[in-house]
Amino acid sequence: MKGLCEKSKKDIIQDVNFRIGNDITNLTSTLDLESELAEQKKYLQSCLHACNDEVPTKLSSAIEKAESNSKYIETLKEKSVLLKIKVDDFIQRTEPIMGELDKRFTAMAKLEEVLAYLKSYARIEELCAQMKQCKDDEQLVVLYGEIKAMCNKYRNGHRGTYIKDYTHYWHDILKENLTKHYEEHLKVIKWPLSTSGAENSPLPKEVMNKFTNLTRHLFLIQEPEDVNATLPTDITQDQNPSLPIRILLRPLKKRFAFHFTGSRQTARIDRPEWFLTQTLTWIKDHQAFVKNNVQPVADKLQMKHIDAVNEFNTGLIALAAERLHTVLAAYHTQGSKGGVDVDAAFAHAVDETLGFHRELITVTENEASNILSVLTKAETFVQWLAVERKYALAKMDDILDNEQWTEPVAAGVGAAVGALLWVPRGADWFVTLLKTIEDRYAALPQPGHRLQFLELQLELVEEWRVRLTQLLGAAAQELSAGGSPPLPAIVNAAHHTRAVLVQWAHSLHYLQLHYYRRQFQHFTQQQHRTEDTPSTVGSVVLEDGREEPEIAETMSLSEVEIQAKRLALNEVTRRSSALPETMQEQNEQNDVWATDRLIAEQILNVDTTAEDDLEDDGAFAEVSGLLAHLRNAGLALLAEHIILEFKATIRDYKKQKWHAMVTVEDSALCVSTALCGPLAALCARTTCAARALAPPLAARLRALLADHVDRHLYEEVVLESWFNTGGTLQLTHDVKRNLVPAFAPPNKNAQKLKILPRLQEACRILNLDYEDARRVCTALARGPLSARAPPGAVPGAELAATITLPATEALRILNQRTDLSENASPSYVMELF
Incomplete structure (x- = not known):
């Protein structure tokens, strides 16, 4: 067993022990094992002798086969050389014939092309002749479809121009005829519809079948692509409606022009709610009909790019948007003559437009309304901001001039309202003013426009703080003169305003604007960097220790907006996850006077700036800090006034023995x-x-x-x-x-x-x-x-x-x-x- 590995030795020993067994007195199995191993040895030796005898004969036969194969290869090489010589000789002899055949085949291909070219002209003439004689609309549409397919196939050269002209020619004819039939049939179904008529008298089945066929024909003869590219578009419409929708809109456009343009009483520019309400009514009355009778036709024709309801609604909205644009422009011309209060009329038009947009979302279940694009045009938007600022400042003056501004909001209601007993009416009115402005601009799609309104809100908060500061100064003088100024109301107003702003700063709306403003500033800085700076996306460490992704130079403004939304959602999620712990802490201090105890324990340091710094005020960080300073100044003034009397009357106590x-x-x-x-x-x-x-x-x-x-x-x-x-x-x-x-x-x-x-x-x-x-x-x-x-x-x-x-x-x-x-x-x- 020399030369074997340990594993092989162990296997052999284990096999022998298994065959012999455990009984050492009975060793008969060893004889059987010895005889079996001897037979295997003989068999292996015989095989080895046989192999040694066959090797010389197989080796000699393999050598003979290799020699014969090499001779065969040499023969094939000689044959290939002879074959190449014959092929070269054949090519030389047939080259003139091949050249002549190539010329004839080229001429035949040209003749075939000319024949196909002439056949296309003949086919066009044949189709035109058939269409001139045909009286069936169905067959006309089929024939026109073949002409349009040829127009799409042949686009270049004189033939393309020739077929395109015929396509336009027959399109105009079919469009005129089918439009005439369509309009006549619309009269049968009493289009435009009314709500009462649609509910009380359902249309017969044959009438609707004809309407469906005509709609299908109009879909099939859509304008060629080059015609669509040159058609004029409305000021707020991104794409042209399909042909059936365009015909359905015609009578409504006529009615709109009749009632809301010109010198009629219903066309007054100071009543934009009239045409906006009518537009909304038409959408309510007709969108169900378009959805149930026009859109299925487009679906059957596999025109997936057509949304009939959206096209119909967009067409009506475009009418209102165009009229609104005209009305807003008319305010300047007529207002300069002294006939109209421009600012009041403009503010009224903006309110009605935003109300129309909100109702439109409810009716159409679609937030993409192009009516807002009229308000966000450069001149109109600047005027909107100016009017908002003007009326907000005037309202602020009215609030503080009102004698009731210092009264609590819940005065006279009772203790059931709790904390509202200390909120001054003036502060509540001002917060309502800011919330109203937010409700107006929150629907704007562009974050840049919303950010400008946020700047306006910050400006108004600063104006409010300045007015409260002036009142605080007047209150200090009145206190020194022995009067009783509304000092607690001023302090409560500053505190309530700041508390509301801090709460708003944690909402998704203001978080998005806050992060967009910060990201936009980073974006602007990236645009001013040198070209040598590598455009990598790193991170910016914020003041609170968290990291914010940096803007890459290749990012667009839309990507900046998306990143700002993502950051805002992450912040809202983070605050929501931390809410249970905060609520648990509040439960431990669930009484009103918990704040008193915490402050009393730190009586040696009455400065509240540390507490204010713990709050992340986001978009309102700066104004929030200023309001906190005003609040603390008012409290200090009130405390000083109260303590002066105490100091004046404590003299006898100090002189005690x-x-x-x-x-x-x-x-x-x-x-x-x-x-x-x-x-x-x-x-x-x-x-x-x-x-x-x-x-x-x-x-x-x-x-x-x-x-x-x-x-x-x-x-x-x-x-x-x-x-x-x-x-x-x-x-x-x-x-x-x-x-x-x-x-x-x-x-x-x-x-x-x-x-x-x-x-x-x-x-x-x-x-x-x-x-x-x-x-x-x-x-x-x-x-x-x-x-x-x-x-x-x-x-x-x-x-x-x-x-x-x-x-x-x-x-x-x-x-x-x-x-x-x-x-x-x-x-x-x-x-x-």
């Missing part, structure tokens, strides 16, 4: 007499102002007032007074039991809120035990060097580290405790006062 008060038990303590009146007046004014403000604004106002009171009492009372034990207890009672609850949100535990942090920290310092106070005082007196000492090396260092006030102020408060005075003599302490 805190160093000489009698120590009283906590249960016997009550609010200081000098604080009772000012605090009650402050709470009354705060409650009155909070009721007039939005709940979030009321929370901000409480935060501002609390900060003012905290800072004023801390600086004027705590830092300027000496305190004995009785004074400390009284101040602590005033702060924790009276001042803190005064600024705490309703239904909340005031002790758990971080309100008036300076005063509460000062009270904690004043209430320290004598030993602790002395150790803290020693640690603070050593300054920052004590912070580098090891823990426990400086007594009172750990307790001093928990004080949040500045070290100098904390040390000053401790030194003003009478029990910590450096001079133990009470008489000396009294001399200080």
Whole structure:
């Protein structure tokens, strides 16, 4: 078994063990195995001897066959050489004959072409003769179809011109005859239809069969392509309607021209709703008939490019669009003569056109209406923007001139309307004004036009902010003069306007415009780059950290619009996916005063810009920030006005002898007499102002007032007074039991809120035990060097580290405790006062 691999050895051993078996006492099977292997050995040796004997004979026969094949190949080569010689000789002898035959075959082909050329003329003449004698419309249409097929086949040369002329000639004849028959039959079916007639008297079957045949004939004799290319088109129509639709539109065009052009009363240019309403009525009355009786004919003829209903509706819309274009142009000419208020008439026409477009979508279930293209022409669109701006500014002035603009929207309705009780009528009117403008321009198909209206909205919001700022300035002067200006209404108006704009900025409409504006700016920058810059599509990192695809130089404006829509949809999807988490957070803080608690916990920083920066305002980012600044300025002004009276009446409280008060038990303590009146007046004014403000604004106002009171009492009372034990207890009672609850949100535990942090920290310092106070005082007196000492090396260092006030102020408060005075003599302490 030498030379075998391990696997082969294992296989042989396994086979032998299997044949012998497990019984070592019975080895008879080994004899059988030995005899079988011996026979196989003999068989293999015999085969090997046989092969050795046959190899010499097979080798010699193979050599003989190879020699014979090589001789045969040589013979074939000699024959091929002789054959080539014979072929060359034959070609030389037959070359003159082949040349003569080529000439004759060429002449015969030319004669055949001439014969086919003459036959085509003869066929045209034959077809024309048959059509002159034929009286059957069906047969005429078939014959004309053959002529038109020949016209499409032969397009060049004199023959093409000849057949084209005949095609046009017979087309005009057939068109005139079939149109005449069609119009006569339309009178039978009482076209144009009326709604009542179509419902009450169904047409007979034979009448409709004839109408179907005539319609099929008209479809089959459609104008040749060169005629279609030269036909004039309407100002708003992209393609010409098919011949049957054109004939169906003729009586309606006549009626339209009769009623709405010329000097008739129904053609008044200040009443565009008349012809728009009539156009819509005709579409409603006739589109079902066209769909059920004309479109099936085109489908049977496999004219897939024909949409009969759309062609019919487009033809009627083109009439209205052409008349609208004329009316808008007439406003300038007649308005200059003093006969018509141009702006009012133009605004009325725009409103009626947009209303017509909305109703048309409902009726036709097709959003592609060419009526809007009249409004988006350059001159008309510029005038539209100017009129919108003019009337919006006038409306804004009327809003603020109205005495009711400061009243709540839900005034007199009751508490059922909830949050609407604080929204001023003026702010609601202004938001409605912006929404009305959006409803008018939202239907425009081009994002560039919608973007210009967005710029107009931003301009109006800025004008609204400027007017509110002017009112705020006037309110500040009136406050200083002792009046009662509508300051809460101004703050609520700014807050409500901003809240609505932030909500709109997250809608799909404004997100698309926002991204389109940003993408368009990138597109413009790409167009101004040098040609050496490679046109690759990268990404632009936005302010919020997300990446936005960059515009490639090869992208068109339509592709920019598509990319803007995709980005807007992705943003809406992202916000929708994050909505459940937001709703869960809102459920945890489901009361109105949750905002109060959050602001109260951060009372030391009442600036609201951080909160405003967290919101992505999109298209309204700039104006939203300005409105937030106006809102905060109004709140600051209101808080300052309320706190001035408190500061003026708190003088007696500041002059109290805190160093000489009698120590009283906590249960016997009550609010200081000098604080009772000012605090009650402050709470009354705060409650009155909070009721007039939005709940979030009321929370901000409480935060501002609390900060003012905290800072004023801390600086004027705590830092300027000496305190004995009785004074400390009284101040602590005033702060924790009276001042803190005064600024705490309703239904909340005031002790758990971080309100008036300076005063509460000062009270904690004043209430320290004598030993602790002395150790803290020693640690603070050593300054920052004590912070580098090891823990426990400086007594009172750990307790001093928990004080949040500045070290100098904390040390000053401790030194003003009478029990910590450096001079133990009470008489000396009294001399200080």
